[in-house]
Amino acid sequence: MEFKDYYQILGVKPDTDTKDIKAAYRKLARKYHPDLNAGDEAEEKFKEVAEAWEVLRDDTRRAEYDELRRYGGRRPSDFEPPPGWRSAAEGETHHFSGDFSEFFNSMFGGGFEQGSRARPMRGQDVEIEMPVFLEETLEDCSKPVSYRLPVYERGGVRHMDKSLKVTIPAGTMDGERIRVKGQGAPGMGDGTPGDLYLHIRLVPHPLFDVEGRNLTITVPVTPWEAALGARVVVPTLSGRINLTIAPGSQSGQRLRIRGKGLVGKLGTGDLYAILKVVMPKNASAEVQALWRELAEKADFDPRAEWEDAS
Amino acid sequence: MKGAWVRVSAMEFCECEGVHHNVVVELVELNIATPVEGEQVQDWVFDDAGARWLRKALRLQRELELDWIAIGMLIDLMREREQLRRENAGLQRALARFLVD
Numbered sequence: 201m202e203f204k205d206y207y208q209i210l211g212v213k214p215d216t217d218t219k220d221i222k223a224a225y226r227k228l229a230r231k232y233h234p235d236l237n238a239g240d241e242a243e244e245k246f247k248e249v250a251e252a253w254e255v256l257r258d259d260t261r262r263a264e265y266d267e268l269r270r271y272g273g274r275r276p277s278d279f280e281p282p283p284g285w286r287s288a289a290e291g292e293t294h295h296f297s298g299d300f301s302e303f304f305n306s307m308f309g310g311g312f313e314q315g316s317r318a319r320p321m322r323g324q325d326v327e328i329e330m331p332v333f334l335e336e337t338l339e340d341c342s343k344p345v346s347y348r349l350p351v352y353e354r355g356g357v358r359h360m361d362k363s364l365k366v367t368i369p370a371g372t373m374d375g376e377r378i379r380v381k382g383q384g385a386p387g388m389g390d391g392t393p394g395d396l397y398l399h400i401r402l403v404p405h406p407l408f409d410v411e412g413r414n415l416t417i418t419v420p421v422t423p424w425e426a427a428l429g430a431r432v433v434v435p436t437l438s439g440r441i442n443l444t445i446a447p448g449s450q451s452g453q454r455l456r457i458r459g460k461g462l463v464g465k466l467g468t469g470d471l472y473a474i475l476k477v478v479m480p481k482n483a484s485a486e487v488q489a490l491w492r493e494l495a496e497k498a499d500f501d502p503r504a505e506w507e508d509a510s
Numbered sequence: 511m512k513g514a515w516v517r518v519s520a521m522e523f524c525e526c527e528g529v530h531h532n533v534v535v536e537l538v539e540l541n542i543a544t545p546v547e548g549e550q551v552q553d554w555v556f557d558d559a560g561a562r563w564l565r566k567a568l569r570l571q572r573e574l575e576l577d578w579i580a581i582g583m584l585i586d587l588m589r590e591r592e593q594l595r596r597e598n599a600g601l602q603r604a605l606a607r608f609l610v611d
Binding site for chain 1: 511512513514515516558559566569570573574575588600603604607608
């Protein structure tokens with residue numbers, strides 16, 4: 201296994217006192233804490249830093265680590281613990297709540313107990329991303345799920361492929377997690393299996409945007425539909441509807457269509473149609489003439505307010 | 511196989527995180543999470559987002575050794591940042607649909 205140089209990770213010397221190690225840890229923890237920094241790189245860095253502090257903060261563990269460092273720190277990529285190694289601090293509460301490295305677990309965590317002495321241990325929870333289309337959130341929907349589970353046995357770990365169909369409850373929102381009990385990794389000894397968590401990711405829709413439980417759709421309209429009013433067919437998640445555009449409508453105007461949003465725990469949201477007046481790309485000579493006639497006859501200055509402001 | 515929204519009782523949370531229920535009461539008083547069910551702490555149930563904020567608060571307290579007031583402020587700011595990012599992404603999407611290349 202790889203030897204971890206905790207002093208190097210924290211950027212301190214092996215004879216640095218605990219107070220200064222703490223200061224170095226706090227500086228790096230602030231820099232890389234996953235709650236304050238996005239990205240896997242910061243998280244990995246934070247795990248290393250937190251693990252180093254977990255060992256060096258405690259005098260007993262630090263003394264043991266220094267011994268290990270003297271024993272095998274010169275072959276960092278191929279480290280083997282001394283025969284019969286057992287930490288005095290084994291089983292103590294850790295301040296850091298994330299995963300530890302193989303090195304830490306082997307040196308200070310006690311490793312896995314095996315055989316008939318094994319205590320029952322609950323299996324690991326497993327979390328996977330689950331893309332869901334907006335349409336699928338309107339009712340309970342059954343989705344196939346395939347994932348890999350770690351199975352610990354005879355001191356080793358193998359992986360098991362698993363497939364099942366999961367019913368996702370209606371009204372599930374982006375970022376929510378769905379729990380499927382007992383479908384995580386098997387327990388050890390007589391331990392119960394872990395749970396499967398599906399992290400819901402709503403797939404971006406080509407037409408609809410999500411604002412909480414409400415949806416928005418941009419509805420392109422012609423200048424004459426905006427001017428004269430019209431009835432246009434608008435898609436919703438559950439079929440098409442006729443939308444009435446009032447005469448004199450503006451670009452950017454929002455029209456509410458009740459009850460055509462997403463299903464939520466507190467009721468169904470609305471769909472907002474946002475009008476976007478679109479000019480035709482090509483105009484024939486005849487159409488151009490009509491625009492010119494309109495320009496002459498219409499008494500309208502959309503920039504009149506600028507006169508007052510400047 | 512039926513999936514269900516994640517719900518975490520205050521007691522489950524305490525057992526899992528190894529904290530006394532008074533800590534959860536303190537975090538709720540600091541507005542870090544609001545239970546979705548229950549009158550007393552023994553009956554409180556949090557949704558996944560609530561439990562996630564409670565977990566974040568504990569993690570910040572353990573790993574950065576901050577006091578609860580600082581954590582309350584930090585969580586408020588983190589929540590606000592999350593909300594603003596979401597709103598900003600939504601507005602950017604809406605704007606992109608409106609603008610012409």
